[in-house]
Amino acid sequence: MNVHLPMRYLRLSLMGLTLIASAGHAAANEGKVQAVGSFTIVSDIVEQVGGDRVDVYNIIKSGNDPHEWDPSPRDTKKTADADAVFYFGWNLEGIEGDSARYNWVRKLLRSVDKDPDAVFTLSDGIEQKKIGIVEKNKGKVNPHAFTSPRAGLIMTRNARDALIQVDPEHAEDYKANAAALSDELKSLDQAYQRELQALPEENRVLFTGERAFQYLAEDYGLEEGFIWEIDGSDEGTPAQIKRAIRFVKEHNPPSLFYEYNDDERPMNTVADATGVEVSGTLISDDIGEADSYVDYLKHNLETIVDGLSSSGSSSVE
């Protein structure tokens, strides 16, 4: 770590230090691809596929929302120096869209005049799902595709192809690492199918705060409920709570779920009003307390299966 950094900045990076698992090899950088990832899920996939050929600097540490970000001087320097910059794309890093006007990654890339050939979006080729329950969201893309292992498979392929393009000499390494990660994601895809389809049909209702699990729900046959459609200024408004309560009463799920990084109060209001309890916390836009993207997917599957298995202690009449 550079010891001449200003104090304010040092304090910020110390806060995130426990979350940086692979920061200890600064001296061994020689010859490795220097990559930057926008947030934990993107960075983990690039790390897994890159293996020991790639150093990944992750911009948004766990515990923060990737939809908006003010890059630090170090983020800017790392981005300027990187051989490859990875982000998810669409409207994930700026919910109004993927342009330098709204998207903090695009803004950052423009500020350092980054070569477009060194920039890669892991969302390429994933089929988009749209939101639009309320008028102002009509036509907007739901950016949370990575909640489904099927999107993870496409992201892995994109990371592999990008690293081969940047560092063709080590193509075989990237192919082998990507194949290993894909195998894990394929067995997770099968586990999601098997375990969610084994739930009693009337229990297959996934109710969360943000509508971050649309891809998971549609890929694996769950009915999807939520309080707000996308993180932003309106989270838990009276109109949203009213619609949420109506949905929960109508569908009567065995339990509700918090989301990591979200305010729990709107969900508690829905739980109190319906008598349906909250059974666990799902992770959406962040690896959270999981060790990797694969662990994140396992955590979510286990939490959903636990919460939806029984007929629950729901007291809805």
Ligand SMILES: [Zn+2]
């Ligand atoms: Zn989100």
